[in-house]
């Protein structure tokens with residue numbers, strides 16, 4: 001069966017002398033793994049079109065037990081990400097996360113658009129990294145069925161207070177009168193989290209917060225991710241060692 005789609009290469013491994021096995025986040029078929037024969041021979045479009053972080057127009061063939069890349073034409077290569085180790089590390093984390101949280105065998109248009117937009121902002125340096133990280137984490141989780149309930153206090157329904165408390169295990173919020181368990185959030189951070197969960201794709205990255213709040217936001221979405229997805233992300237650990245120096 002032949003399949004035509006667009007996709008972002010989110011993982012790349014060598015196999016044999018000239019071949020690659022790639023994991024692709026595709027628009028129409030979700031996450032899939034495919035063989036790219038001759039992909040390491042230089043000067044072929046297959047070579048550039050199946051590299052990590054390349055967004056390509058793809059023609060795939062589904063064999064009896066594997067997908068094979070027939071052709072890969074690069075549409076966007078994100079070269080600039082390779083000039084900065086922190087940006088590259090965060091981009092690789094976005095790829096690993098998308099691979100974990102996106103569907104297989106069904107369309108993943110929203111996930112693909114989200115990651116591509118995040119990579120554009122990351123490459124251009126136009127948005128702070130903690131903002132991009134928080135958006136990608138929380139939105140990918142929401143798309144995967146882990147959207148927290150941020151509408152109002154879990155106990156009394158209250159929409160806002162001076163501070164609210166977020167329970168990362170339950171994915172719910174409480175007002176100080178009902179429960180103070182969880183992470184204390186000021187309204188700026190809670191408003192940003194609501195925005196990430198509930199706003200349309202086109203507006204998703206268009207909010208701002210002071211630097212300190214962004215860093216807190218990023219740590220809250222990361223903690224929520226860790227409570228929901230019970231596995232470690234090597235790329236996240238690596239990114240954190242770069243930015244926190246731990």
Ligand SMILES: [Zn+2]
Nearest residue numbers: 153156175178
């Ligand atoms: Zn309450």
